[in-house]
Amino acid sequence: MTLLLSAHDCDGPGDARALAQRLSALQAGRIRRLAILGKTEGTATLNDFSRELALNAATAAVRNVLGEAMLARTTMVFSTGCEGVITPFGYLMAELTEDAPRDPAGPARLALGVATSPAIPVADRGGRAHALAVAEAVRAAMADAGATADQVALVFVKSPVLPRRHLAELPPGVAARAGSTAFARAVAALGAGIALGEVDSDRVQDAAIGRDTTLHSRRVMAVSGTELAHNEVILLANIPGAGGDLRLESEPLADILDAPALLRLARRAGLAPDAHGLFTGSAPEALFLKVGIRPGGQLRGRRTTVFESEFDADKHLRPVASGLVGAIFGTTRSFISGGAEQQAPPGGGLAAMVVRG
Amino acid sequence: MTLLLSAHDCDGPGDARALAQRLSALQAGRIRRLAILGKTEGTATLNDFSRELALNAATAAVRNVLGEAMLARTTMVFSTGCEGVITPFGYLMAELTEDAPRDPAGPARLALGVATSPAIPVADRGGRAHALAVAEAVRAAMADAGATADQVALVFVKSPVLPRRHLAELPPGVAARAGSTAFARAVAALGAGIALGEVDSDRVQDAAIGRDTTLHSRRVMAVSGTELAHNEVILLANIPGAGGDLRLESEPLADILDAPALLRLARRAGLAPDAHGLFTGSAPEALFLKVGIRPGGQLRGRRTTVFESEFDADKHLRPVASGLVGAIFGTTRSFISGGAEQQAPPGGGLAAMVVRG
Amino acid sequence: MTLLLSAHDCDGPGDARALAQRLSALQAGRIRRLAILGKTEGTATLNDFSRELALNAATAAVRNVLGEAMLARTTMVFSTGCEGVITPFGYLMAELTEDAPRDPAGPARLALGVATSPAIPVADRGGRAHALAVAEAVRAAMADAGATADQVALVFVKSPVLPRRHLAELPPGVAARAGSTAFARAVAALGAGIALGEVDSDRVQDAAIGRDTTLHSRRVMAVSGTELAHNEVILLANIPGAGGDLRLESEPLADILDAPALLRLARRAGLAPDAHGLFTGSAPEALFLKVGIRPGGQLRGRRTTVFESEFDADKHLRPVASGLVGAIFGTTRSFISGGAEQQAPPGGGLAAMVVRG
Amino acid sequence: MTLLLSAHDCDGPGDARALAQRLSALQAGRIRRLAILGKTEGTATLNDFSRELALNAATAAVRNVLGEAMLARTTMVFSTGCEGVITPFGYLMAELTEDAPRDPAGPARLALGVATSPAIPVADRGGRAHALAVAEAVRAAMADAGATADQVALVFVKSPVLPRRHLAELPPGVAARAGSTAFARAVAALGAGIALGEVDSDRVQDAAIGRDTTLHSRRVMAVSGTELAHNEVILLANIPGAGGDLRLESEPLADILDAPALLRLARRAGLAPDAHGLFTGSAPEALFLKVGIRPGGQLRGRRTTVFESEFDADKHLRPVASGLVGAIFGTTRSFISGGAEQQAPPGGGLAAMVVRG
Incomplete structure (x- = not known):
């Protein structure tokens, strides 16, 4: 199998012209899986609908260009919020079917797996049952990619929010x-x-979720949505003998200003620094960033x-990260x-990046 | 004359405790001028009142610590909006009276001048008359600092907005x-x-203001306010023989992601790079950034x-810049x-910075 | 011809289930025209996409239920913004073809006409050429309804905004x-x-638009959109001999708190007051409100x-009007x-309402 | 004792000119208590500072006009948020000292009592201990007014929010x-x-607060603030023989559109209806409204x-209520x-109103 990756900018939340172009450049007959990972503009508050719009547009583009059958092999995860200087865009990943089996002695190359969990009942959302359903889906995505837990490089999960409109029907703990x-x-x-063996399942109890800060995965980027009831998983693994020429490298960020981590990651991935020691002249194939800040905001x-401001924490963090990325990579x-x-x-x-070679 | 500069963080928009502490460390009798330049949290929309609150708090702090007379020698410019990771804080600049006159053969050191224009009539705001009043005030601040136009390093101007509530009374062009x-x-x-000789006064006509992009100054940072009717000017000049050990260096930014310009500025100012070629270990005494983006947002x-989003352009730009600054200077x-x-x-x-020596 | 009107609530911006139900209750073969007039939730700022989403959902509902051909005979106008207590919903209007011609001696009944203008070039938007294109479209809608200018009861126009992203390319007057x-x-x-003969075409010059407050129509409700480049017109006329049992009554509002005007309108339309002299027990078939406030906000x-606040004027006005309407009509x-x-x-x-009989 | 009540509009959050005028019309020597109840403009989000600004301005006005001693006898409660068509304004209540004791056989007239609780520790806020501190303060305000629980007509409580910045230090239940x-x-x-005997103290446990909807008072309007750590109480009671000519009437609202309740209240209070059965021509001396909506928003x-929208529920509810009030009272x-x-x-x-006679 060979993984191809390309990027496409969007002229608006309903614009899928560049995506359609990228799709039409693929040989439909050789595609085993498609995955689309996109940043869509919008308010990114709970009433935000750009996700649905992006989904509609992308769905229509896939259907128009590749047909209904390909749509069934396509997984889409959209993250809303382009505050700051984030260009609304998407990554298209296409995994091609190859004749030859993977050679375990070959170089580790990027492979793709996807999965979808069943719908999570409203009252289970945000609790242990929800986490276990995600674990199951991630295991399915590993199987789909033919990857062991150790080979998994990065997992994207889109997970459903418990809508506030159900408040009146919920027990206090869930509310x-x-x-x-x-x-x-x-x-x-x-x-x-x-699923990755980084977190002890027994410790993932309702009381620990969102609170026990000693529990965390190191290879997942989770986004939430109000437009879906199930979990979507896109999994990337570096597997010996997988085809193509891509691999994924990642690096933890100590905090949202951790420029040295980005520089380390770029050097390790083999990018060439510019005259200032930055990487403004050699962009990676794909760049992923997950950022947070301590409770309290220090x-x-x-x-x-x-x-402590008029808008949600995410709307502060995303533009800051766009400044950090722009400073180091000029993009x-x-x-x-x-x-x-x-x-x-x-x-x-x-932080994670996909590079060639 | 000697210019002293210190920074003080704020625990809230009405918090002036750290400022009061800095003030109390000064010898009141030796102070010729005080200037306070602050970033205050708040919504930074037209209904924002944190500026008035910061002004009230700072005014009270000066009055309590140094007395009513010192208040008359104090100029304050607050810029609202700490979106992203901008710590609400202020710079306190105190210019001390010295015995000896300036030695024109001495090294160029930072000196301070301030001025206030008369109130700008509502119908004049944003037009040529307003600009001419600012020019006059900047000339007065130069005189106050004893600086020639060439010696001026940076001018801060706070300028009154034409409130929307006057819409009904205004002629179309002004509205x-x-x-x-x-x-x-x-x-x-x-x-x-x-005032600085960078812009031809004859070209500053109503039709050109905000539109003729060939007109610009290179040594001014302008902020606007709804809490004042006049213009406040704080002017900094590098003057041979001025006392103290501070100087100000500046560098144009090609755009809001111009990290190389910040690196150049830091090196030129004499800061020591860290192992990554960044300046996370050697902060300047003060750091000022003015950022914009092209009309259209490309x-x-x-x-x-x-x-093209739910909130004003400034609320995108400030957090991005905080990511840029944080990446390079770690602050x-x-x-x-x-x-x-x-x-x-x-x-x-x-971009501009004040450094020692 | 007979005009049918029904309302359908929406469970979210992409929900067209109730609309599909209303559509399926119609006899497709007898439909000459469909018009959908909807309120969609969303931020109603320039980046708002709920309009496109509503349009997509409604389009799909019409196509699924009635077929592609009917879609071509369907006009949709969505107004975004349900702040306050406005239920996201829509009115579906269906005009049926009748065997008999209109009897000019018959009672005046509601008839429907629609039209679409060509796309308005970006540089023309908001200017005289844009207004003239709307006039042309309204005349076409009158012809479509078979109505004279005098018979027109109410015109809805959806009109394209000049997007800010074109700022850089525009001459100052247009910018x-x-x-x-x-x-x-x-x-x-x-x-x-x-088109209705209420405004003198010669006076509709660029300098007068948005400024000359002596110019206004009394039978139009205009909404703007960023999701379209042309103008959509839905026109309602009370025409003698038109079929069905609906008619439309309207009443100017002196201001946004003009409850007496609503009471007068309800009485004139024949609704029965409740014990308090309000109309909480006898809702009209449809209720339309257009509200504004003086420049300056007095x-x-x-x-x-x-x-003078953090959000746009419309976001203040809509919820206030929902309180006014709720107070009088309890809906x-x-x-x-x-x-x-x-x-x-x-x-x-x-204010306008559609009632029976 | 005699209670005087007047209203004063504000030209901005820092404007206390009309308040100062009202104050200067009072005979300082006869004042036992002052209470100011104000609506201030602002964003009404957690970072809102207009409350502090209003407090500063009102404090300065009282101090300037009546002196420091009167300031100690003054209680101020500001509620932020003038969305919709709420004029920023305040009510000034002054209770005068009278020579004669109250005549228990006299007509019930409005009297004022105030109290302040100690500061509520951060970890106690929003819990049982906080509620008990409020109960104590309300009892103190009753004693101050010389009122029994039965005589209390309305209590305003301003109560401190637990700031999000303390998140990191708090146990989960409190967080x-x-x-x-x-x-x-x-x-x-x-x-x-x-304190009023309407709620059983034993049932006010942490788990019930904000959740047990069978618990409620009927004579309190509670507002929250981030600018204070203690609770402020302003209590109004109708007491036989109290001086002056004011009394307070109140009426529960079934929901935020309960216009009939307002009409009933106005009639019971003795206001004269206009030709439409509304009360646009006979405003009460003061009008207070507390509105909510069911969880889920139905x-x-x-x-x-x-x-389910971009902004907080309060910002929907206040403008709706301003439309309701404006419809009935024209103000x-x-x-x-x-x-x-x-x-x-x-x-x-x-809903509550103060009327004469």
């Missing part, structure tokens, strides 16, 4: 999770962590207003997502 | 400026440019949503201001 | 209209006024913060739209 | 209350209910987006506050 994108991300991360020993095109609950120690995050 | 912080900044920058050849404490109308070519900006 | 929903509504109202001699279901530029004298508005 | 204005109001209402059997000047947690059954609210 506290209503409208919380943080809980939706936390269970997704913990579920993935269970950073580098000083106060920020991330949790506005990266998959930046805010809210790293149980995807890193408090205040930490994760 | 277009109502509620526009951009026009308030543009006239401030052009006025300062006239950056590095790609689309951004800065002008959340810098004076970042969005909106560089006629303070730079379209899309450009300005 | 002032960029991002302005007010200009989009103003030209729509003036264009309709020209109301009943007092200050409001409609133009959360009405088509409320903010921004009455040149649809009424400054501060005024318009 | 759930951080940043919640709802919890701050709930404990205030329950505490007042305990109203009159239909969906609203109050809990923009009333004390409208959103969030009726445990001040009414779910979805309900409270």
Whole structure:
């Protein structure tokens, strides 16, 4: 199998012209899987509909170009919020079927697996049952990719929020999770962590979710959505003998300003530094960033207003990360997502990049 | 004369405890001028009142610690908006009276001048008359500092917005400026440019303001306010023989992601790079950033949503700049201001730092 | 011809289940025209996408239930913004083909006409050419309905906004209209006024649009959109001998609190008052409200913060009107739209209702 | 004792000119108590500072006009948020010292009592201890007014929010209350209910607060603030023989559209209806409204987006209520506050007015 990856910019939340172009360049007959990972503009508040719109547009583009059958082999995860200088765009990943089996002695190359969990009942969202469903789906995605837990490089999970409109029907303990994108991300991360062997399943109890900061996965980026009831998983693994020429490298971020981690990651991935020691002239094939901030909002020993302002924390974090990425890589095109609950120690995050060779 | 500079964090928009502490460390009898330049949290929309609150708190702190007389010698400019990871804080600058006159053969050191224009009539705001009043005030601040136009290193101007509530009473041409912080900044920058000899006064006509992108000053940072009717000017000049050990260096930013410009500025100012070639270990005494983006919001050849989103452009730009500054200097404490109308070519900006020696 | 009208609530911006149900109750073969007039939730800022989503969902519902051919005979106008207690919903209007011609001696009954203008070039939007294109479209809708100007009871126009992203390419005079929903509504109202003989075409010059408050139509409700480039017109006329049992009555609102006008309108339309003299027990078939406020925001001699706050004026006006309507009619279901530029004298508005018999 | 009441509009959050005028009309020597109850403009999000600004301005006005000693006898409660058509304004209540004791056989007239609780420790906020502190303060205010629980007509409580910045230091159960204005109001209402004998103290346990909807007071309006750590109480009682000519009448609201309740209240209070049966020509001396909506946001059997939108529920409710009040009373000047947690059954609210005679 060979994984191809390309990027496409969007002229608006309903624009899939560049995506259609990328799709039409593929040989439909050789495609085993398609995955689309996109940043869509929008308010990124709970009433945000750009996700549905992006989904509609992308669905229509796939259907128009490749047909209904390909749509069934396509997984899409959209993250809303392009605050700052994030260009609305998407990554298209296509895994091609190859004649030859994987050679275990070959170089480790990027392979793709996907899975979808069943719908999570409203009252289970943000709780242990939700996490276990994610774990199951991540295991299915590993099987789909033919990857062992050790080979998994990065897992994207899109996880459903418990809508606030159900508040009136919920028991108190569950009601506290209503409208919380943080809980939706936390269970997704913990579920993935269970599947990857990084998190002890027994410790993922309702009382620990979103609170026990010693629990976290190191290879997951979780986003939440209000437009879906199930969990979507896109899994990337570096597998010996997988075809193509891509691999994924990642690096934890100590905090949202951890420029040295980005520089280390770029050097390790083999990018060439520019005259200033930055990487403005040699962009990776894909760049993913998950950022968070400590509860309370302290950073580098000083106060920020991330949790004490007119808008949600994510809307502070995403534009900051776009400044960090832009400073180091000179680009506005990266998959930046805010809210790293149980995807890193408090205040930490994760950076990952796909490179050739 | 000797200029002293210190920074003080704020625990809230009404918090002046650290400022009071800094003030009490000064010898009141030796102070010729005080200037306070602060970033205050708040919504930074037109209904924002944190500026008044910060002003009230700072005023009270000065009065309590140094007395009513010192208050008359104090100039305050607050810029609202700490989106992203900007710590609410302020710089206190105190110019001391010295016995000896300046030695023109001495090293160039930082000196301070301040001025206030008369109140700008509502119908004049954002127009040529407003710009000329700023020019006059900047000339007065130069005189106050004993500086020639060439010696001026940086001018801060706070300029009054034309409130939207006057819409009904205004002629159409003027009404277009109502509620526009951009026009308030543009006239401030052009006025300062006239005084500094960088902008031809004859070209500063109503039709050119906010539109003629060939006109701009290179040594001004303009902020707008709704809490004042006059213009406040704080001027910093590097003057041979001025006392103390501070100087100010500046560097134009090609755009809001211009990390190389920050690295150049830091090196030129004499800061020591860290192992990564960044400056996370050697912060300057003060750091000022003015950032903008092209009309339309294009950056590095790609689309951004800065002008097509739920909130004002400034709220996108400030957090991005906080990510840029944090990446290079590892700090959340810098004076970042969005909106560089006629303070730079379209899309450009300005960085400046105060260093010792 | 007979006009049928029904309402359908929406469970979310992408929900068209109730609409599909209403559609399936119609006999497709007898339908000459369909018109859908909807209120969709969303942020109603320039980046709002709920309009596109509603359009997609409604389009799909019509196509699924009635087929592609009917879609071509369907006109949709969505107004975004359900702030306050406005239930997201829509009115479906279906005009049936009848065997018999209209009897000019028959009672005046409601008839429907629709039209679409060509796309308005970006540089023309908000100017005289835009208004003239609307006038042309309204005349076409009159012809479609078989109505004279006198018979027209109410015209809905959806009109394209000049997107801010074009700012950089526009001449100054035109740039002032960029991002302005007010200009989009103003030209729509003036264009309709020209077609209805209420506004003198010669006076609709660029300098007068949005400014000359003596110009206004009395029978138009204009909404603006960023998701379209052309103008959509839905026209309702009371025509002698038109079939069915509906008619439309309207009443100007002196201001957004003009409860007496609503009471007068309800009585004139024949609704039965309740014990308190309100109309909480006898809702009309459809209720339309267009509300505005004076420039400056004064109301009943007092200050409001409609133009001096964190969010756009429309977001203040819509919820207020939902309180007014709810107080008088005891319902959360009405088509409320903010921004009455040149649809009424400054501060005024318009109320209209469809009733039986 | 005689209670005087007047209203004063504000030209901005820092404007106390009209208040100063009202104050200067009083005979300082005869004043026993001053209370100021104000609506201030602002964003009404957690970072809102207009409250502090209003407090500063009002404090300065009292000090300047009546002196430091009177300031100590003055209680101020500000509620932020003038969305819709609420004029920023305040009510000034002054209770004068009289020579004669109250005549128990005299007519019931309005009397004023005030109290302040000690500061509520951060970890106690929103919990039982907070409620008990409010109960104590309300009892103190009753004693101050010389009122029995039965005579109390209305209690205003301003109650401190648990700031989100303390999140990191709090146990899970308490952390759930951080940043919640709802919890701050709930404990205030329950505490007042305990003091008034309407709520059983034993049932006010942490698990019940904000959740047990069978618990509520009927004579309290609770507002929350982030600018204070203690609770402020302003209590109004109708007491036989109290001087002056004012009395307070109140009426529960079944929901936020309960116009009939307002009509009943106005008639009972003795106001004269206009030709339409409304009360647009005979405003009360003061008008107070507390409104809420059911969890989930259903109203009159239909969906609203109050809990599923870009901004907080309060920002939907206040402008709706301003439309309701404006429809019935034709005024923009009333004390409208959103969030009726445990001040009414779910979805309900409270209206009250002060009238003469």
